[in-house]
Amino acid sequence: MYEKEKGLARDFLEGKLTRRQLIKRFTALGLSASSAGIILNMQASQALAADFDWKQHTGKTVKLLLNKHPYADAMIANLDNFKALTGMNVEYDIFPEDVYFDKVTAALSSGSSEYDVFMTGAYMTWTYGPAGWVEDLNKWIQDPAKTNPNYNWDDMLEGVRASCAWSGKPGEDVGTGDAKQWCIPWGYEQNNLAYNADMFKAAGLAVPTNIDELIDVAAALTKDDIYGIGVRGSRSWATIHPGFLSGYANFGEKDLTVTDGKLSAAMNTDVSKEYHAKWVKMIQDSGAKDWSTHTWYQVGTDLGAGKSAMIYDADILGYFMNGGDNKMAGKLAYAPFAANPDAAAPTPNIWIWSLGMSTFSKDKDAAWNFMQWASGPEHGLFGATQMDFVNPVRKSVWADEMFRERLNTSYPGYVEMHDVSAPGAKIHFTPQPLFFDLTTEWAASMQKMVAGEVPVDEGLDQLAESVNDQLEEAGLG
Amino acid sequence: MPVPSQVSKRRGKRLVSRRALPYLLSLPALLVCIGILVPFVTAIYYSLQRYRLSQPWAREMNWGDNYVRFMSDSKFWNTLVVSLEYAFLTVGFELILGLGIALLLQKRTKLNNAVSIMLLMPLMTAPALAALMWKLMTNPGFGILNYFLTLIGIDDFRWGASPSSALFTVVLVDIWVYTPFIMILLLAGLRSLPTQPFEAAALDGVPRMQQFFRITLPMLTPYILTAALFRLLESIQQFDIIYAMTQGGPGDTLTVFQVEAYLNYFQSTNVGRSSALLLILWAITFFISNIFIKNWLRLRERARGEG
DSSP states (O other), X not given: OOHHHHHHHHHHHTTSXXXXXHHHHHHHTTOOHHHHHHHHHHHHHHHHHHHSOXXXXXXXXXXXXXXXXXXXXXXXXXXXXXXXXXXXXXXXXXXXXHHHHHHHHHHHHTTOOSOSEEEEETTTHHHHHHHTOBOOTHHHHTOTTTSOTTOOGGGBOHHHHHHTEEOSOTTOOTTOSSOEEOOEEEEEEOEEEEXXXXXXXXXXXXXXXXXXXXXXXXXXXXXXXXXXXXXXXXXXXXXXTTHHHHHHHHTTOOSEEEETTEEEEOTTSHHHHHHXXXXXXXXXXXXOTTGGGOOHHHHHHXXXXXXXXXXXXXXXXXXXXXXXXXTTTTOEEEEOOOSSTTOSSOOOBOEEEEEEEBTTOSOHHHHHHHHHHHTSHHHHHHHHHHSOOOSXXXXXXXXXXXXXXXXXXXXXXXXXXXXXXXXXXXXXSOOOTTHHHHHHHHHXXXXXXXXXXXXXXXXXXXXXXXXXXXXXXXXXX | OOOHHHHHHHHHHHHHXXXXXXXXXXXXXXXXXXXXXXXHHHHHHHHTEXXXXXXXXXOEEOTTHHHHHHHTOHHHHHHHHHHHHHHHHHHHHXXXXXXXXXXXXXXXXXXXXXXXXXXXXXXXXXXXXXXXXXXHHTXXXXXXXXXXXXXXXXXXXXXXXXXXXXXXXXXXXXXHHHHHHHHHHHHHHHHHSOSHHHHHHHXXXXXXXXXXXXXXXXXXXXXXXXXXXXXXHHHTTOOHHHHHHHTTXXXXXXXXXXXXXXXXXXXXXXXXXXXXXXHHHHHHHHHHHHHHHHHHHHHHHHHTTOO
């Protein structure tokens, strides 16, 4: 590398230059933004080595279990820097999401030591943690001998960080009590509106700001070959957690209530029934015809292909569908969404792709070395500015002006949407070991309501009864 | 000349190897049996426990409580009914269609031989892939089948996405994949039937329909029973097609045994309930296969004139 460029990168890392100034000077030297990013990242890696002995596990190999995802792609693209920084080797297996969590469950439940680190969701750790399959990462985070002083744990978004921690006590809120850090947040998704701006403009419609408007606008946008609103509908827990629960929580509704340590169903209150009835009507009037088979994939691709006018789902779906060779690339826009007209702000429920450490790993310190690098501020910034590592979980990355400018240029409204809804973003479910049973049954009940097999009131009463039976049988209710 | 002590050593070695030979010969079979019996016994053990991986502290023997709970669990009864419906519908239609096609191809001609080979194509497709292919074809938005339906005036048919047509849809896919299996078995049976009874019937002027019901069908029954048994055992354990197309939905429309057991283990990590479900499925398949085998033996005895 040329000395001039290295000097500029060093000045930036020492705070003598802003990122904007740095990029301007790189441009003057004839470097493209991506080349500049790579140089900067290499220099950042070297700067990292100044304060911490990254070489303490040189020669060791860490094996990862990864889901095929842009977050994993960003990490793989930066892996050479990790290897140069630490002298460690990294191997990985990568699986599509359809089979990924089965693979994780099989590997962990069998006590296999094949994988040291794996991608997970926070909800999954409500099973993995109590089962004794994952490590409480607090003991590494809080150990200055094992964690880089610049790791800056407090830089992680508070709601996201807390959502990856749980005491293991059924019903106790995430991040409270004697919470164990079962995983480290990596990237996360809020649930908001992504819409086709051209379709809205052609129909002369404004972006809806609450559930009633959403129902009306979705119906107005529904035509022969276009449906108004994309939301998930498959018989899976994944149908409940995105838009549906974000709106539900906005009315102050809960999935379960906790009384004297006992859990009971809370989804058949009057407010809940009213919200469910509206949600069901919205799908019946303006949802996909094959809604009951829709996963995140169909929700996203239909928006990208112009088959749906908007989605109330993971914001990153709107991000990805607005680029690449999607038919609607460049035509999508974003809006924060509060379902309750009386709510002060949105309350998106969140999905967090995280990194967990297997209890069966044979070298946990080496595994942590990788984890702290992969979740560190330098890699976060590299991923966010050079790859598609959105949404980042670090405040410093969100504050980075070049990152914000990149999003504002290519994805207008995305940053604003994020900033408005981030304060209310967290996991709104009650942590407990039957999470997947109860939410899958919730989704199945919703399918029956949408199909008209059971009225909403009756369906929710039946669901609550079944949930209470299951909680009692498991000794939780 | 060998000394007496060397002779006795050789005899001893030969004796040992002769004694060990039967065990050595049966060792592979023994190993396979162990490979089947160990998980089977383990499943029985787990099914008698309250055992969730997410609640290791609550693990205890509950001595059949999982089974007792099934009796009052409407979801379990739904699973039983759906599984049986699926199995009997698929096998019934596949037998009728497979027999019909086999009869059409019975005569050995170049064309019939070529067609019978071509008809095996769906059988070469992995059921999960076939399901994904059909999922695309039945998509209410862009599926080719919906396009054809609109040509005959049927709009908005939702296939697997609607509770009223979901069972029909997965049965249709199963029929597409597995009818060739029945067809090829029955075709082999038809072509191996002795010709004399048919020649005699023809000389006597017996109508074709009567020939079919009085001669062909009774003689073909062992083949039909064999094909039905194989398919029924496989069909009642169906997973790939149903899960790939609907994940068991909409609602609880298609929560057959394997889908329920899979979700109970991999999603809910409820090992006890999952094991109990699979053991009930094993009991059903054991019961069905016993009936079939008894009937098959009875028919064989009758054919030999022993009945």
